[in-house]
Every structure is written in C-alpha cells, then in structure tokens.
Amino acid sequence: MHQDTSSAPTTTQVDILSGDTFQKHQASMPSNAWMQAQQAAAWNTFKSLPMPKRTEERWRFAQTVGLSLEGYTLQDKPADAEAILAQSAHLEDYAGRLIFADGHLLAKDAISEELAAQGVLWLSLEEALHSKPELLERYLFSLSTQLGSDKFEALGRAYARAGSILYVPKDVQVKSPFVAYHWASQEGASIFPQTLIIAETTSQVSLVDFYLSASGAPALACGSSHVHAGPGAKVFRKSIQNWSRKTHSFQSDTHTTERDAELYSLAVHLGGEYARFENDVEITGAGSHAKLYSLTVADDKQMFDQRSLQRHQAPNATSDLLYKNALCDTAKTIFSGMICVGKQAQQTDAYQTNRNLLLNPSAEAISLPGLEIEANDVKCSHGSTSGQIDESELFYMLARGIPKPVAQKLLTFGFFEEVIAKVDDPALADNLRLMVEEKFATREH
Template identity: 45%
Template sequence: MNATIEAPIETVSEENDSLMTTGPDFASHPEAFRARQRAAWEKFVSLPMPARTDETWRFADVKSLSIAPYTRAEVVDDGDRAALLKKSIGIVETSGRMVFANDCLLARDIYNDTLRAKGVLWLPMEQAIAEQAELIEKHFMRESGVLGSAKFAALHESQVKAGTFLYVPRGVEIALPVETFHWLSGEGASVFPHTLIIAEENAKVTLVDYFQSAGDDAGFACGVNDIVVGNGARVTYVAVQDWNRKTLAFHLNNTTVARDASALALRLNLGGSRVRDEAVSRLRGPGGRSDMLSVSAAEDDQIFDQRTLQIHEAPNTSSDLLYKNSLNDKARTIFTGLIRVDEGAHKTDAYQKVRNLLLSDEAEANSAPGLEIEADDVRCTHGATSGQVDMEEIFYLQSRGIPLRLAHQLVTFGFLNEVIERLPGEPLQQKLRELLHGKLG
C-alpha cells in the first residue's frame, strides 16, 4: 500500500462511507489536479443518488447503485501480478500494451516503432497528470455525466490515477492497435480506469480497452473515456467490458469530432451484473463523422443500461449509431438515445438504430430512441425493434445437421457479429468474435 495516502476529506455521508475511509490517492498528482479532485469529491458527495423518476434513469434499476460496499482496491501481490500479465492477451499484432491491476500499472510494453514516433505520448494516466498539465487541463473530462451520471463522473474524477493517456501529434499514424488491460481484484475492490485519446490533425490511431476481473469477488468499476479527434484525424476505440457477474460498472464516454475527422467506437458488453453506459458524440466541425456501435450479450439477471447522445453542432456532419442486444434468461437491456441537431447544423445525416433479439420470454428490453432537430435540410432516422429468432433460419441450420441449441447460438452470434463486422481490421474483428463466442457458447 502507498504510505502517503491523504487523510479523508471531512464530508460525512453514510452512503459514501467506504470509499471515503480509504480516501482518494492524491499523493502523486500535482497540486492543481489535487484541488480539482477535492472539488470533484465534494461534488460527488453533494449530488443526490439517481432516482427512477429522473428522466435519464427511466426504466433503470436504481436500487443496485449503492457504492457503500466498495473500498479503494488493495495493490495486488507479486504472484497475482504475474498471473494477470500472462492473462492479458489481446490481438496478435499490436503497437503496445499497458496492463493495470486495481489501478496500478503492471506493465507498459512497446511492440512497434510507430508508437515511438516523434511527439507521441503514450503514458499511464498518473504520469500524464504529473507531466502533461496543459493537455490534461485542456482535454480531461471537460464535460462528463451529462446523461445522468454526473455524480459518478465526479466520483471518477476524484479517484482517477490509472488508465491510458495517448497523444498522437499531427500527421502521425500508429499502424497497429494499442491495447490496455484493466483488472479488478479482491472482494469489494473498486477501480476508476480512464482513457484519454487526443488525435491531432490527420493523426490516426486505434485503442482497445479490456475490462476484466481477476476472480469472482464483487467489485465496482467507474470508468471514463475522453476521445478528442482533431481535424481530419481518425480514431477507433473499442471497449471490451467483461467484468465478472458480481460487478457494478459505469462506463462514461465523451467523444468530440472536429472538421473532416472520424471517430468509430464499439462497446462489447459481456460481463458485469449491472452496467451503465453513457456515450456522447459531439460533431464540432463540418465533415465530421461518428460511428457509435455496441454489442451486448445479456443473460441470467444481467442488466445493461445504455444512454446515448449524438450532438450535431456543425453542418455537413454525420453520425451513425447501431446498438444490438441479445437477451437470454431474465436479462434486461435499457436504451434511451437522442439525436440533437443544433441550429445551423444543416445537411446533418444522423442515424440511430437499436435492435433487440429476445431469446427468452422472461427477458425484457426497453428502448426509447429520440430526436431533437433545430436545423433545416437534415436527414435523421431512428428506430428500435425487438424480435425473436426466425424459426425458418433455425430450420435451415438444423436441416444441415446443426443441433437446435447450436443453431440458436449461431443465429444469435450472426445477429451481433453484423456490428463487429463494421470494425476496421480483421484481427480486431476476430478477437471480438472469439470473445463473443466464449460468451454465447
């Protein structure tokens, strides 16, 4: 354990007691950032817990959001570290890998020289906060939690020290994906992973985050990612959420897209007990494009709660959201999404589609897509559908000798794989397909 843990801040609340008593680990951060974290903590404490009557928490299971059972995680011991490093396997060829366990850096390995290109900053968040004050000040959590989780965004801000900081300067293309593994270990442990990607003009990069649990203990994860895509830049971000089935998780995403830039983000939701995703894409410059993709395979009593916002601030921008969920057993998925087209954002082309595949009579999907348009000459389509597996497809597969259970798995896999197929790069697609097979099979 770090010996220089700061004394807890004297704001008392039953609800926040556990995290409070261990306190945020401020010691390594510069004073300005520590002040910011203290303010964030106060904000966290002062904001009320979400209520189901809040518009942004419609359909949600707000009862399970208490963070009282969780504490700041312990440092994992050497034996566990070695085991986790061994299990941190992603795509075959990557540019580099960082591994964190309980918010502590275990490894940072460079595999490809493009990651050493002049001006590229690929740092653990803790180091970036200490050394890159200007970039942090400019881009770190400028606007978070606008979709209902302001309290949890503040909590994240107050606790953050782990995660990836990736700054790609003008014109630099990082050839292969960069990967980060986050492990959560120990009963009641909590982690606050952050990912900050800044791609300057015409830069190009792909980053994959893997969120996993070391064992079966109940845990809490509250992650935020900020993706800043400069003029003409291209960023692909993939989050593989595979926490264990006793984990409560928040994942809050903020993407801003400048002129002629494009962002493509895909979330693969496999694990977790209760998972809340919020994703905001802001299209700030003409010609910008944002693809927002999600694949969720829910089973048992998992609840995936997803909220999205596509904001078109500039003309000639496009956004394309496709979220697909398969629901088995008593699983639930919730989606509310909004496309907002600001005044003057003419020639906006926005698309929003949610599709639910119900594999059980007891599963429940709530979807509420929405539009808010204040510009002329725009093309916006949105819709949500829920349906069951087509029995004719099942008969066709069975007629080729494929047993009924496997036929259902294949159709479900195909339904979700259609989203994965939109990712650039076969190795990345292949990795996600393997993970999905693992869950469905």
C-alpha cells in the same frame, strides 16, 4: 515490458465513501496543483449529489434500488500480478500497452523509438501528471456525458489514478492499436479507469480498452473515456467489458469530432451485474463522421443500461449508431438514445438503430429512441426492433439438417456479426467471437 515495482500506496482496505480515504488518495497522487483541485472538486460534487432515482428521465426503467456504493474499497496492488499480466494477452500486435489492476499500474509496454521520435505520447495518467500536465489541463475531464451519471463520473474523477493518455501529433498515422487493460481483482475492489485520446489534425490511431475481472469477486468500476478527434483525424476506440457477475459498472464516454474527422466507437458488453454505459458524441466540426457500435450479450439477471447522445452542432456531418443486444434468461437491457441536431447543423445525416434479440420470453429489452431537431434540412431516423429468432431463418437451417440448438447458436452469432464485422483488426474480431462464444458455452441452461 516494464513492470512497475514502486512501493504500494498506503490505501489498504479503505472505504471509498470515507473522507479519510479520499484524503489519503490525494496525498498519494503526484503533486500537481491542477489535478489536486480537480479531484477535490470532483469529490465535493460526488458528495453533494444524491443517488439517482428511476423517476428521473435519464434513469427511466433503470433498477436503481439495488445500486449502492457501500462496501467498496481502495485496494493495494493485487498479489497475483504475474497471473494478471499473463492474462493480458488478447492482442499480440500493439503499438503500446498499459496494464492496470485494482487501480495500480502493473506494467507498461512503451512505444517504439520511431513513434516517440514522431512525437506520439503513450503515458499512464500518473506519468502524464509529471511530464505533460498542460495536456491534461486542456483535455482531461473537459467534457461530461450529460446523460445522468454525474455522481459516478465525479467519483471516478476524484479517485482517478489508473488511466491511459494517448497523444498523436499532426499527420502521424499509427497502424497497430494501443491497448489498455483495467483489471478488477480483489474482493470489493473499486476501480476508476480513465482513457484520453487526443488525435491531432489528419492523424490516425486506434485504442482498445479491456475492462476485465481477475476473479468472481464483487467490484465497482466508475470509468470515463474522452476522444478528441482533430480536423481530418481518424480514431477508432474499442472497449471490451467482461466484468465479474458481481460487478457494478458505470462507464461514461465522450467524444468530440472536429472538421472532417472520422470517429469510430465500438463497445462490447458481456459482464457485470449492473452495467451502465453512457456514450456521448459532440459533433463540433463540419463534415465529420461518427459511427457508434455496441454489442451486448445479457443473461441470467444481468442488466445493461445504455444511454447515448449524438449532438450535431456543425453542418454536413453524419452520425450512425447501431446497438445490438442479445438477451437470455431474465436479463434486461435498456437503450435510450437521443439525436440532437442544432439549428446550425444543416445537411446532417443522423441515424440510430437498436436491435434486440430475445432468446427467452422472460428477458426484457426496453428501447427509447429520440430525436430533437432544430435544423430544417436534415436526414434523421431512428429505429428499434425487438424480437425472437426469425422462424423462417431457423426453419431454413433445420431444413439443411442442422440441429435446433446449433442453428439457434449460429443465428445468434450471426446477429452479432453485423457489429463484429466493423472491427478492422482481424485478431480482435476473432477474440470477440471467442468471448461471445465462451459466454454462451458457460451459460447455465
């Protein structure tokens, strides 16, 4: 593992809303004219857009009143880097690893010589600005979700520094996952994680992003991810979010699938006070498949705001979305999903399912599924269910002598298994189970 010991930037405790802060950030970035222009434009977009209001369709039912960007700062590298590195250990087997904290690269595990010889690139965003600017110019910031977070996405782009760039050439199959950690650590930290995966024709690759807090301090996260799955490529991206309970996060993910590509996306949401997750799949290639899974455990007063878009623009493609939320206490989840099938996308199979398990009658799950279909030969459906633990299942467990609290726990974990079972990596699946169990174990009843 190579630890980055370069001198810390000069952005100490500075308000992210101030133009001076942005200027200093730009000055500290690698000198790349394209990136400078992109970030300056993003800053202007950010400044020109108003904060969202819940009266807007794309923010329906969201609690927008408490959403403020005041008081967040750019931070120096945290002093407890060693502790953070030690905690970045959810997976032992990986093809490459990047660890960022408060927006700074802490460490990098480079890829093997074998993968490098095959042309695989595993770079931090700053490295890529030096060595592969043409790749970034083509793919970075190339798509937006169209789901409402324009302002936050623009802020994230303006301040983008911490990011992973993964390029897999034609026919190359990488077995082990790539792993990136994005830690929020210091009080009032703002972080802007970026992920870019480019999988060329018939390549195979997977990546796991961990979004974590090293303390209980308030933080802001505005992140984006873009997956480009080339013809026949198979890409699996997982993101695991466990921010502190005082974090506000806005994550915008976009995906493009070319002909016959297979895309898997799995997002786990555990932390944050308010966490918005936008997930957009643009199906541009005939015969491609996209599977979108999400698992959320919401408790206390947490709010998870999830918006998704499955855009079918090519024929014979399938997309399948399954979002499962378990809600305790007075937590709230919003699922707003849309399937759009264009005229040319005949023989589309598109599905959208949102299931909410209400573990407390005061919790609230809102489900807004939608379909917009212009083609005339398609199979599309959406379904949503919200309910408490099934009484007959609970009785069956009690009738075997299992005490009620244990039975409820098993049934709740069982609810998640449908999603966790999709994880192709047993170590990661076990980690997810532990993280979910931990969240329940530490709950205040």
